Amino acid sequence: MKLVAIAVTAAAAALLAVGASAQDTAKEIQRYRDMIAEGSPAELFELDGETLWKKPQGPKNVSLEKCDLGVGPGVLKGAYATLPRYFKDADRVMDLETRLLYCMTTLQGRAPEEITKRPFGSADKPSEMESLSAYIAAQSKGMKLEPGLSLPKEKGSFELGRAIFFQRTGAWDFSCASCHGQEGVRIRMQDLPVLYKPQFARPVIATWPAYRVSTSQFVTLQWRMNDCFRQMRTPEPTFGSETTVALIHFLTVTAQGETYNGPGIKR
C-alpha cells in the first residue's frame, strides 16, 4: 500500500514530535492489536474451508471428511494442536498442510502437482490450503499445543528444524536467526520475535495461521516459511518438503504448552 508508505515519514515525525516513549508506543500498538483481533475476517475463510472440507473432489469424487489429521479419521476437534506429528501411513512427520496434501492425493486421488500449483492464494482468491487451514485450526482454539516429540522421527525432525534455523546460507548469508535470534531488535518498525526461545515463540506460534491485514490474505505457516526463504535470497522451498515441515515442527515444539489462540490476525 503506497499510501501507507508515504505516511511513514509523517507518522514517524509525529511520533518524535510528541516524544512518545518506546513504552507508550508499545502499549498503543498492543491496544491496536487487541482492537483488530476482536473482529477478524479469518472467520470468513473458515466458512470457505468448511465448504471445501465437505466438497467431493478429484477422480474419486470424495470429500476430505475421512481424512485422519492425527486424532482419527474425520476428527477435527483438537487435531491442529497435535501437529506436526509422525504419521505411520506416510512414514514421515507432517504439518497440517502436508497432511492435507497427503489426504487429497490418497483419498481424493488428485495429483500433487495440481494441488501445489497454487498453494498460496491472493486477496481476491484464497488457496484451498489457506481456507482449509483456517477451518481446521479454528477447531483447536483453547487447546494446548502438543506437537509430537516422543518418536525417533519426531525428534529427528525437531533437531533438523533447529539446525536449519541456524544455517547461514543464500546470497545474503542469512540464517533464520539473523532476524529472529536477537532480543529487542526490529526490521523497520516490525518487532522481531526470537523464535528459538519459548517465551517469544509461544504467543507467535499460537496465533498462526492468520489473517494478514496488510495484504488482506489468510496466511499459513507454509507460506511464512516460503516468504522468509524468499527474503533470505535462497531458492524456493518445495511445498510440504521436509525442510519446511522440520522448521514448523521446531518452532511449534519451542512454543509447546501454549494455549492455541488462532486463527490470529497479523499486521
Added chain:
Amino acid sequence: MNSIRRALVAVFVLGLVRPLAALAAWNKEAFSAKSAGDALKNLGIANAQPSKDLTVEIPEIAENGAVVPIEISSTIPGTTALIVVIDKNPFPLITRFDFKEGALPFVKLNAKVGETSDVRVLAEAAGKYYVTTREVKVTIGGCGG
C-alpha cells in the same frame, strides 16, 4: 452535477420530499468531496459542538493503515446518526450511519487511514451536531521488499 439534480438534492435536504429511498441513497456529493469541510457541507452539517457524550475508541498508533478500528457510541439523547470523517484521506467521508427506533447509536468498524490524520466523529441529535476528534498515527513495519 446538473442543476436539476442539485435542486432535487436541495429539496431532500429541506425535507420537502421524503421518498422512502432517500435515506438509503448514497450521497455521491459528500462521498466525492476531497476535503473534510466540503464533505460536511454536502451532508448539511455546520457548527458541530464538541461533546463528551460522544465516545470514540481508536488506537493512537496503528501498525497498518489498511485496518484501523474505530468504536463509537453516543449517549447524547435522541442521537439518530453517526458520521466518520478522516481529514487526510483522499476522500475524507468514510461513513454515515442512520439509527432508527430499535437500534442504539453504537458502531464499530475498520477503516483505511492513508496517513497520520485527525479522525472526526460526528453525531446528529434533534437536528444538532456534535463532534469528537482524535488523532491516529500510522506506521509501517516489515522488510519493505
Added chain:
Amino acid sequence: MPGPMKMRATLGQGFTDVRVLMTHPMETGQRKDSEGKLVPMHFIQNLTVKVNGKPVIEAQTSQAISRNPVFSFRLKGGTKGDKIEVSWVDNEGESNRTEVALA
C-alpha cells in the same frame, strides 16, 4: 457471486450485540494489481440492518472501509427468536444478505 457473510448476535443486558463479517474487496480505485494495472473502484455503498423485517439501521459507506468489512452494532432489547438481517449493496449493484435468529 459475492463471498460469504457471517453474523453473530448475542443477547446482552438490555441490548443485543450484533457482529457481521462480509467478504468484499473494497477496492479504492487506487491500487495496482500484479501487472501494474489500476484495479477499478469496487466497494459497498449501502448497508441495512433489519429486525423482524423492520429496518433499524441504514448506513452509507465509502471505499475507505477496510477490505472484508467487519461491523458491530447494538440493538435495543431483543427477544429469543428475533430475526436479524443484514444486507449490503455495492457500487456495481451486487448485493448479499444474511440473517440469524436470536438464540
Added chain:
Amino acid sequence: MKILALAALMVALPAGAEPTAADVQNVLQRDLHPRGQAGMDRLSQDAVQRACTESRDHPSAEVAKSLQAGEMKSISFPDGDLIGDWKKGEAIAQSGRGMTWNDKAGEPAGGSCYNCHELSPKEMSHGTIGPSLKGFGKKRGTGNDVQHYVYGKIYNAKAYTLCTQMPRFGPSGTLTPQQIKDLVGLLLDPASPVNQ
C-alpha cells in the same frame, strides 16, 4: 507423486546426532528448487557461512582473522574520491528490493539499509539490527581512510567482522561499485541528511 516420493528419499542422517552444517546443506539442496534468479548455487556454503554456522556466529580469533583476510582480498577499491551522490544513496538505502526469486535479474537492487540501520533522522521507520549510523560523517570526517573503510564495509562487511549479519553486497552481486559510492556519499557527505 514427486513431493511424496521426496519424503521417502531421506537424507541419511546419523541417528541421534545433531545434523551438521553439511547435512543441512544436503537437505536444502534436496528440498529447495531454483526459481527466477535464485539458483541452487546459492545454497553451497562457503568457508565464511560454514564457520559462522558451526560456531553460531562466534568463530575463534584465528579462524576469524584468517577468513577475514581472505574476504579483504575480494574488495577492489575504485581509484579517486569514493563519495558519490547521497541523493541516489538515500534511494538505494530505502529500497529493500533485489536478489529474491521474484525480483527481475539485472534490475538495480536496493541495499535494504533502513531495514536494519538508522541513517537519516527524517526516516523514523528504521530497523535496529545494525548500529545507528546517524551523524556518521560528522563524527568520522570525510578523509581517505574513512572513505575506504565505508566503501569496504558495504562491499564486504565480512572482511571486517566475520559473522556480522550484514550481507556482502559486492561479492553477492547485489550492488554495483557506483551504487556503493552513492551510499558512501549518503554516510559521509556533509550535505547528506545523515549528517544534519
